Amino acid sequence: MASRPSPVVEEILKTVKQRVKWSGYDKQAVEKAVSKFVAAIDVVRLHYLENCVGCAACAPACPYYYVDEHYSPVNKAEYSRGVYRKKLTFAGRILGPLVGAWIPKNEKDLDRVVELVYRCTNCGHCYYACPFGIDSGSLVQGLLKIIATYSGRAPTIIDVFAELEYREAYLEIEGLMMPWNMVLKKAEEAIGKSLPLDKKGAEVLLLPWLTDAMFYPGGVIGAIKAFEAAGLDYTLPSRPWAVRPPIGVVVGRMELAKATLERIVRRAEELGVKRVVLLDGGFPYPWMRWEMPKLLGRRPNFQVVHFVEIALELVKQGRLPIEPDDTPVTWHDPCQLGRRGGVTEEPYELLRRVARNFRPLKHRGVHSICCGGGGGIGCMNPEMIAEMAKLMGLEPDALYDGEKEKKFIEETTKAWSIAVKRKIDEIRESGAKIVVTACPVCIHSISGGAKLYNLPVDVKHIAEYIGERVKLKR
Amino acid sequence: MGLSEALYNFAVYQFFWIALALFAFGVVYRIGRMFALWKRPVKAPRRARGGGYLVKTFIETFLDPIIFSLKKKPHDFTFGLLLLHLFGVLPIIFLMGEHVIVWSYYFPPYWLVAKWGLWIPESMISGTLTVTTPVPPVGEMSYKFVSNIWGPLNIILNGDVLAILALIGVGGKIGMKLLEAAKREKNVRLGDIIDYTLLLGILLAGYLAARFRGDVIIYRELLALHVLFAELLLAWLPFSKYWHFVFGYWYGKIHEWWDTRYQRGA
Structure with a gap:
């Protein structure tokens, strides 16, 4: 049974219900x-x-x-x-x-x-x-x-999250903030000291979104461990700057997307960092790296990179001590990081250096097979909606505009279950026991597909994989 | 002046200029619209990739769709790319002796194709253009002889064979479009019917004219029809899918490479 929704949730829901x-x-x-x-x-x-x-x-x-x-x-x-x-x-x-x-x-x-x-x-x-x-x-x-x-x-769930992100209202919702607070606490335990939160003038800003903490807390902790091990001068925000920005683009609301990106850029520039490192290799990566200057009409004062890019740099420089792994492992290219973002070479170079039994998939890089979950489809399933409703203190039905939308979501889930199969078959063919990737939707989609088609495989974020193998000096 | 001669004169000497004017208008219209919508974007700094990588990916940008089509849609690859384009329409238009002479008339440097022996004859069993082609006599002969570098490849590289391949290609494409229409696919357009019918008309009239060995009046009518259809296509080209040949294909692939490979480094 969901707890009572906060007034801010009720207000956002009212706004969304008016336009959906x-x-x-x-x-x-x-x-x-x-x-x-x-x-x-x-x-x-x-x-x-x-x-x-x-x-x-x-x-x-x-x-x-x-x-x-x-x-x-x-x-x-x-x-x-x-x-x-x-x-x-x-x-x-x-x-x-x-x-x-x-x-x-x-x-x-x-x-x-x-x-x-x-x-x-x-x-x-x-x-x-x-x-x-x-x-x-x-x-x-x-x-x-x-x-x-x-x-x-527009799918109610995505529109609610677009509005939550735009207003930063998620900060007031305990259920949503719980994973974030938890991940920061666990990261401090993992490195045995306080995190360098909101530190001005740091070289690197590790910028996890709320969804990073929700979908792969191990990835956030892994990245922090890697940066500590490499002795990087880094910082990270004490609270999430966005849910998964710019989530407005997922429902085509560019005005919300633009406002969110402006806010993020302003904050990063206020911190004076040189590089912003993202963990999310889904749509936030091409938007932050490539589309943001077009949308805002100016270049930010920092460079945007993905974790996999900086991790490869550190490994090449010999600054990231890693215990190589023997488990059969493969890499799934998130479409937004690879095809849309241009990070097609780096994950392979990194994994060849850290995984002794690396098994690249048959279709990779720009030819990679999509997992079928992008474009908002990944969160359009009844289980996800029920879970999110619970975190916001809502009944699941509150996140549907009636039976018609509900039926549409169910049909979308069915369509996804067919679309994901090619990816699962290809992973099965590789013989990998671990799939590493870098996008919450890919992780969710491949995990769900593997369960559906009986493929025993562990799907994790690349930062989690690296973090598990990094040799941290205490 | 008889109908045959009037039709021929209209096609060869008059309508060409009208078609060219329409073509020029279309080109200005389409390119002009692109300029009208162009705005210099603020771009992120490009990803550093080496020169070799950029050359490799430039080639891949053009090759990848061909390989993908061969693997995933072999029927489309066969009828569309192989028969219609590579072994059909393209060599006929640009290499067949008669056409080399036409291109050279309007653009004299094109005669290099003949000089270098790259042109191809009308038939596999003869190097002649055709006895009735109205070209100036060369020496004792009333026709021009196509002497080329292709050797035994002339068995395939000749007007007869290539025209038949192109006809099969167009026929196959029309068949596929009809099948898609039956399945209510949205990518079947009225333009497809017009475009393929026009192409089929050009190929058939040209093929019949080339194979015709009878009354010169009928030959001239067939030739006039062939030329007229080709000119219609020229005028229609900027407003149709054939625009890809002049601009769309080249712009599209070069932009794709610039966007995805050069800029983003994929």
């Missing part, structure tokens, strides 16, 4: 959404919209193509092209559906849009598979999602 509508068709909202869609088209997206020849070469790259062929990237992106044609081409305005011009006209259309949006993980594999360099993920996640969200079709 899984039933009906609000013409004004759709028009507003279409205007936002049009405003989000830039020169690169114009290429993505206009230069597809419809060859569908991208189809087999998508994990959801194996759930249903209609979920191929080109099919999903075609809905964005339809809106584009209707609003911005002569042929589309005059000839309409004859040339594939389209705009959601009723409830059924909106239901279809949201279905397609949450059958895309934005993994970017279609981008590399396309003979014309078209990033269909950008058209689905970056454009079509705007139509879904601003027409009311």
Whole structure:
């Protein structure tokens, strides 16, 4: 039984319930959404919209193509092209559906849009598979999602977390803060001294998010142990600066995303650190490293790197004493760290140095198979929603906009259970007993998939793996 | 002047300029729109990767989709890339003797293709262009002889074989599009039907003209149709999927490399 929700949770839920509508068709909202869609088209997206020849070469790259062929990237992106044609081409305005011009006209259309949006993980594999360099993920996640969200079709759970992060309201929710407080306490026990919290002028800022503490506390502790062992001049925040920023992008709410990133950059600059180290190799990495300067219109005064990059540097410099491991271990490339983030070489170099029985997967780097959990799909399952509701003192039903959304979440979970299978099969083929990776969604998705398809494997964050093997001087 | 001659003259001497003007308008329109939407972004510093890595990944950017298609969609690879592009339309357009002469007429340096012996004959059993091709006589002959470097490869590299491969390619692509349409796939567009029909028209008219050995009037009509269809495609090109050949493909792949490999270091 959930405890009573705090007033801040009730307030956020009220805000979200006002804008999330899984039933009906609000013409004004759709028009507003279409205007936002049009405003989000830039020169690169114009290429993505206009230069597809419809060859569908991208189809087999998508994990959801194996759930249903209609979920191929080109099919999903075609809905964005339809809106584009209707609003911005002569042929589309005059000839309409004859040339594939389209705009959601009723409830059924909106239901279809949201279905397609949450059958895309934005993994970017279609981008590399396309003979014309078209990033269909950008058209689905970056454009079509705007139509879904601003027409009311946004998953309540993600929208609640976007709002929680924007307002930093999670700091007031005991259930959510518990893992954070716990991880700091355990880290202090592990290193046998106080943590260097909020230290100004440190070289490196280890910047864990709230989700890092929730999903892999061992990863946070592992990173701290590694930095201590290497004698790094580092600091970390005494409280989480965000849930998993910018979580607003997962529901296409760019205004929330921008405000959150601005806040994070300001704080890191106030600390005067030279480098910010992330543990999360999911979407926060490309957003913090690559997209943030574009969004904010300026470069921050620090460099953003992932833990795996700095760990490799330290190992190469001989500053990180590690006890090599004999367990068969493999690496799963999180799509956002690898394909989207460009960290495709470093994890392999690091693991070759620290794991004697490293077994790279058949598809790796930019060709890696997606785990099927990205784009918000990972947290769209009833168990996760029930768990999060409990932490916030809510009944699970409070995080659904009625039966329709509930059914959609259940269908999404079913679709994920098919999409994840290829990844599990590939891990099974490698013979690995440990899968190391760097993204909470990948960890959750692969662990869930392994359980579903009876694969006895331990899935952990790379920082946890390194932390377990690091020789710490006391 | 008979209909045949009028059609021929219109196709060869008049419509070409109209088509070229439409093509030029289309190019300006499409590139202009890209410039209109262009804004210099504030970029993060790029990831340091060595020159060798960048060259390797540049090649991979172009090769990877081909390898992926071969592994995952062999039918599409065969009909689309092999038959239609690599062994069909591309060598016919740019290497077949008759076309080399046309390109050289408008762009004289293109004659290097003939000089270097890269051009290919119309048929595997003869080096001639065709007895009725209206090219200036060379020496005693009323036709031009295609002398090239391809040797035994002429068995494949000739107009007849390549045109048949291209026809099979287009036919296969039309068939696949119809199958996709039956499955209600969204990536089947009206433009596909127009584009493939136009291409099929060009190939058929050209093939029939090349194989025709009868009345010169009918030959001229076939040739006029072939030229007219090709000019229609030229005018239509910037507004259709064929734009990929002029711009979309090159921009797309180079941008992808710049974005993912050069900038982010993937």
